[in-house]
Amino acid sequence: MQSLLTLAALLAYAIAALVRPQKNLRPAQLAAGALGVAVHGALLLLPLLGGQGLYFGVATALSLVAWQSALMLLLFASREPVGTIARWVFAAALLGLAIGMLTPGTAPRVQLDSWLLAVHIACSALAYGVLTLAAMQAGALWMRNRRLHSHPTPATAQGAVPLQTMERVLFQMIGLGFLLLTFSLASGLVVTQDVQAQHLTHKLVFTLVAWAVFASLLAGRWRLGWRGRTAIRWMATGYVVLGLAYFGSKWVLEILLETHWG
Structure with missing residues (x-):
């Protein structure tokens, strides 16, 4: 199941990154980017919701930062013309997700008890x-x-x-x-x-x-x-x-x- 979700997020990011840039995000780019962000976020946060804590190895941290950047791009895109950097952001999110899933590392899980x-x-x-x-x-x-x-x-x-x-x-x-x-x-x-x-x-x-x-x-x-x-x-x-x-x-x-x- 996790592999299918990862593949879906990677595909969505790839579609969003391939759209030709303009002032604002195109509808197809917005939809693909939103899908990628939603699935990517689920992959990162589901272990936390399940009480397993969060990994914070270098690769996972890269994946988390890439996801946060894509998420914030979508929020900025609702009111500002940020389409010129959308391809870079979604490409970085794709790369971050791939690195995070392929090389999660051995860092201990962090329990958010506070x-x-x-x-x-x-x-x-x-x-x-x-x-x-x-x-x-x-x-x-x-x-x-x-x-x-x-x-x-x-x-x-x-x-x-x-x-x-x-x-x-x-x-x-x-x-x-x-x-x-x-x-x-x-x-x-x-x-x-x-x-x-x-x-x-x-x-x-x-x-x-x-x-x-x-x-x-x-x-x-x-x-x-x-x-x-x-x-x-x-x-x-x-x-x-x-x-x-x-x-x-x-x-x-x-x-x-x-x-x-x-």
């Missing part, structure tokens, strides 16, 4: 998912800027999303991701008992650095009007540091040191 722990995990996953979406939006913005410098044709004449709109959506994503990251840090400090004993030192340090980068980016936007390449550089820096906080430290612990977060 509502604060559940809030921390949910905020962490959502923050990374939204900021992954923002990183893809920044990439699309960077490519649009390059095309405009090489071939200065008005974007509106091509039916594309205006640069100002792309930037506005980008900072909406960054702002939401920053808020979720703040909740993640706050709840994490409450539920963590011993940072060093639980092997969380590097994760905490890198996460705080990433939080400071995103805070500086939002402040720069508000006070100094940062945009374009400056915003993209800060976004890329924050996202890379956040990746080191979670996947970098987790990979070192699980693959090199053969241990896990406490």
Whole structure:
């Protein structure tokens, strides 16, 4: 049964990723993406509902983040023109699901026996998912800027999303991701008992650095009007540091040191 569900989700993501991009999601793309997200989410969360807890190995974490990004894309698509990054997001979700199912890893299951722990995990996953979406939006913005410098044709004449709109959506994503990251840090400090004993030192340090980068980016936007390449550089820096906080430290612990977060 699980194999059939996985195959259905992969097929749905593939259909959604193959649709030609435009301002808004096409109906077929929206339907296929929604089906993929629903089945993918069920595959990830059914063990939790069955009282088995959640795996949090590197591969499963990649799958969870990819799912969160696809889910948030569908939510943003209800009010913003994010069709230009839809193919990337659904392709990443397909890859994340495939990796998560093929190489689940050996990390112990986490039992959500505290509502604060559940809030921390949910905020962490959502923050990374939204900021992954923002990183893809920044990439699309960077490519649009390059095309405009090489071939200065008005974007509106091509039916594309205006640069100002792309930037506005980008900072909406960054702002939401920053808020979720703040909740993640706050709840994490409450539920963590011993940072060093639980092997969380590097994760905490890198996460705080990433939080400071995103805070500086939002402040720069508000006070100094940062945009374009400056915003993209800060976004890329924050996202890379956040990746080191979670996947970098987790990979070192699980693959090199053969241990896990406490």
